[in-house]
Amino acid sequence: MNDRMFLTGLFNAAINAADPLKALQRRLPAPPSGRTVVVGAGKGAAQLARAFETLWPTPVSGVVVTRYGYGVECAHIRVMEAAHPVPDPAGLDASAALFDAVKGLGPNDLVVALVCGGGSALLPAPPEGLTLEDEQALNRSLMASGAPISVMNAIRKHVSTIKGGRLAAASHPARVVTLVVSDVPGDDPAQVASGPTVPDSISRIRALRYLDNYRIDLPPTVLRHLQNPNASAPDPTDPVFACNDVHVVASAALSLDAAAKRAEAGGIPAVILSDAIEGEAREVARVHAAIARQIQRRNQPFSKPLVLLSGGETTVTLHGNGRGGRNTEFLLSLALALDGVQGVTALAADTDGIDGTQDNAGAFADGLTCARLRELARDPAEYLANNDSYTAFDALGDLFVPGPTGTNVNDFRAILVQ
Numbered sequence: 001m002n003d004r005m006f007l008t009g010l011f012n013a014a015i016n017a018a019d020p021l022k023a024l025q026r027r028l029p030a031p032p033s034g035r036t037v038v039v040g041a042g043k044g045a046a047q048l049a050r051a052f053e054t055l056w057p058t059p060v061s062g063v064v065v066t067r068y069g070y071g072v073e074c075a076h077i078r079v080m081e082a083a084h085p086v087p088d089p090a091g092l093d094a095s096a097a098l099f100d101a102v103k104g105l106g107p108n109d110l111v112v113a114l115v116c117g118g119g120s121a122l123l124p125a126p127p128e129g130l131t132l133e134d135e136q137a138l139n140r141s142l143m144a145s146g147a148p149i150s151v152m153n154a155i156r157k158h159v160s161t162i163k164g165g166r167l168a169a170a171s172h173p174a175r176v177v178t179l180v181v182s183d184v185p186g187d188d189p190a191q192v193a194s195g196p197t198v199p200d201s202i203s204r205i206r207a208l209r210y211l212d213n214y215r216i217d218l219p220p221t222v223l224r225h226l227q228n229p230n231a232s233a234p235d236p237t238d239p240v241f242a243c244n245d246v247h248v249v250a251s252a253a254l255s256l257d258a259a260a261k262r263a264e265a266g267g268i269p270a271v272i273l274s275d276a277i278e279g280e281a282r283e284v285a286r287v288h289a290a291i292a293r294q295i296q297r298r299n300q301p302f303s304k305p306l307v308l309l310s311g312g313e314t315t316v317t318l319h320g321n322g323r324g325g326r327n328t329e330f331l332l333s334l335a336l337a338l339d340g341v342q343g344v345t346a347l348a349a350d351t352d353g354i355d356g357t358q359d360n361a362g363a364f365a366d367g368l369t370c371a372r373l374r375e376l377a378r379d380p381a382e383y384l385a386n387n388d389s390y391t392a393f394d395a396l397g398d399l400f401v402p403g404p405t406g407t408n409v410n411d412f413r414a415i416l417v418q
Contacts, residue, residue, distance in 0.1 A: 003416050004345065006263075006268070007307075007345065007346075007347035007364070007416060008347065008400075009266070010262055010263055010414050011259070011402070011412055011414070013261070014255035014412050015255070016258065017255045017258035018181060018250040018255050018351065018407040018409045020044065020051035020407060023179075024052055024055055027247040028055060028056070029112070029245070031056070031057060031058045031110070032108055034108030034174075035109045036056065036062075036109070036112065037101055037112070037174075038052060038061070038063075038101075038113075039111060039112075039114070039167065039196075040062075040063075040113060041064065041122050042114075042115060042117055042119040042181070042408060043070055043116060043404070044116045044117075044352065044406050044407040045065060045119070046064060048116065049062075049077040049079065050072050052077070052112065052114065053074055053075055053076060053077060059076070061076055061077065062076075063077065063097045064080070065079075065080045065082050065091070065095075065123065066079065066118075067081065067082070067084040068081045072406075080093065080097060082094050083121070085143060085356075085357065087122070087124035087139060089132060092132055094122060095123045095124060098162070098167060098196075099170055102170055102171040102174065103170075105174035107174065110174060111168075111171045111174050111177070112177050114179055115180050115181070115189075116181035116183065116193065117184070117193065117410065118193070118352065119192070119193025120193050120194040121139060123162050123196060125160050126159070127160065127231065129221075134159075135159070135160075137219040138155075138219065138222050141217060141218055142216065144318045145216045146214070146316065147210070147216060148278045148315060149191065149313050149315075150184065150188070151213075153194040154191075154202040154207050154210060155210060155226070157194045157200075157233045158204045158226055158233050159225060159231065160233075164194065165195055165196070165197060165234045167197050168196070168198070168241060169240050169241070171197075172240040175243050175244065176241075176243075176244040177247070178244070178245070178246045179249050180247065181409060182252070182409065183408045183410040184313065185252075185275075185276035185277065185410070187276075189248055198246050199233060199234045199236040199238070199241060200236060201235075203232065204226065204232040204233070211226075250407065252276070252311030252411075252412075254409075255351065255409045256272050256310075256311050260272055263307045268416070269305070270306070271307075271308055272309045274310055274311070275310070276311070277310050278315070281315065281329040282316075282330070282332075284314050285334040286337050288330075288415060289333075289338050292344050292346075293341055293344075296343055304418060305416070306416075306417050307414055308414070308417070309412075311409070311411055311413070314326045314329075316387060319386075319387060322388020322389070322390070323356075323357075323389075323390040324358070325390070326350075326356065327348040327355040327411060328362060328363050328392075328399075329384070329387065330413070331369075332369075332380060332383060333384060334348075335370050335380060336370055338367045338369075339369075339371070340367055340371070341367035342367050344415065344416070344418075345364065345415070345416045346364065346366065346415040347363075347364050347414050348411065348413045349361035349363075350411055351411070351412050352404065352405055352407065352408035353403050353404040358390050360393075361400050361402050362400045363400050373392060373395065373396065376395055378395060
């Protein structure tokens with residue numbers, strides 16, 4: 001088996017560990033005496049809904065929204081599709097449909113919320129005085145800022161009528177059980193999809209401080225809204241949330257453990273560096289490259305052969321106008337730092353199957369990546385400066401394109417040192 005096949009096998013093991021059927025089976029609530037209504041959002045929401053229908057013993061209805069092209073057919077739960085990462089009118093319709101689904105429920109009814117990564121963009125619901133265009137501009141500002149996902153979502157939940165627990169509040173007095181596939185470092189369920197059914201304690205004042213800390217330039221209309229005390233998201237101590245439950249059913253930690261076991265079964269020891277790495281993709285890559293070089297040249301701090309695994313969510317501060325996501329940006333920076341080093345091969349990919357807005361999940365890189373680009377009269381450093389990593393790996397034929405996976409537990413990185 002060659003190195004790329006080996007790394008692909010690790011990626012597949014990570015995806016299988018987050019399989020919706022297995023994930024939900026571990027945390028299903030008891031059926032209610034009344035109705036069961038499913039709501040949900042995220043890139044894997046349709047697969048979660050279909051798995052829930054398979055497992056649930058009583059009649060069920062509801063609606064979930066996923067990204068265009070990620071829908072699957074369900075028998076009773078309506079599956080809607082909308083745009084990601086920038087919201088569109090279909091997302092507005094989906095938010096309205098979720099509110100309609102939980103309208104008029106009683107204390108004997110149960111709302112099951114299936115929440116996974118990508119839900120923030122899929123559920124636009126601008127407050128009074130703001131428009132969809134304002135939410136679109138907000139999303140673009142946040143994505144270009146390089147701020148961690150936790151910061152982005154802390155701001156988003158105060159500029160919404162559905163995020164920050166508002167959908168759960170609208171479900172009251174029905175009980176709400178939220179089942180989360182976590183794509184955020186640290187697995188805080190309130191941060192996944194900006195917590196439509198999970199309130200948290202990050203205040204509006206703290207969100208405003210984030211704007212200064214990360215130099216985020218919001219559209220004036222959005223900033224004025226955020227400065228208004230009425231913009232504050234619900235308080236998690238509000239009694240309307242008292243009977244609600246939240247469970248993380250799949251995460252990067254579980255998936256990395258599965259990948260490590262697959263590597264060791266193939267005779268290669270594995271070390272998990274972290275399941276919650278954040279920071280600029282190119283900087284995180286340089287640290288990973290330094291560890292790989294030390295192992296390759298010194299057998300420190302671990303002996304080769306070895307595979308280094310990590311997860312989490314890096315960010316990219318845009319300086320250029322190229323094409324690429326955070327995983328290909330990570331890999332191009334890694335390739336520059338490993339330029340000429342032999343015996344090191346890496347795969348970095350988003351576990352939902354899409355890295356940014358392109359058709360790939362990520363790519364492969366090694367110590368010869370930069371030399372191969374130069375042979376094509378292409379400058380890898382120039383590509384990185386222009387945030388054009390997709391174009392670089394596309395030119396080499398090294399993009400990793402598994403297609404939609406049906407789940408989302410954030411970034412997956414595997415570096416094999418032979």
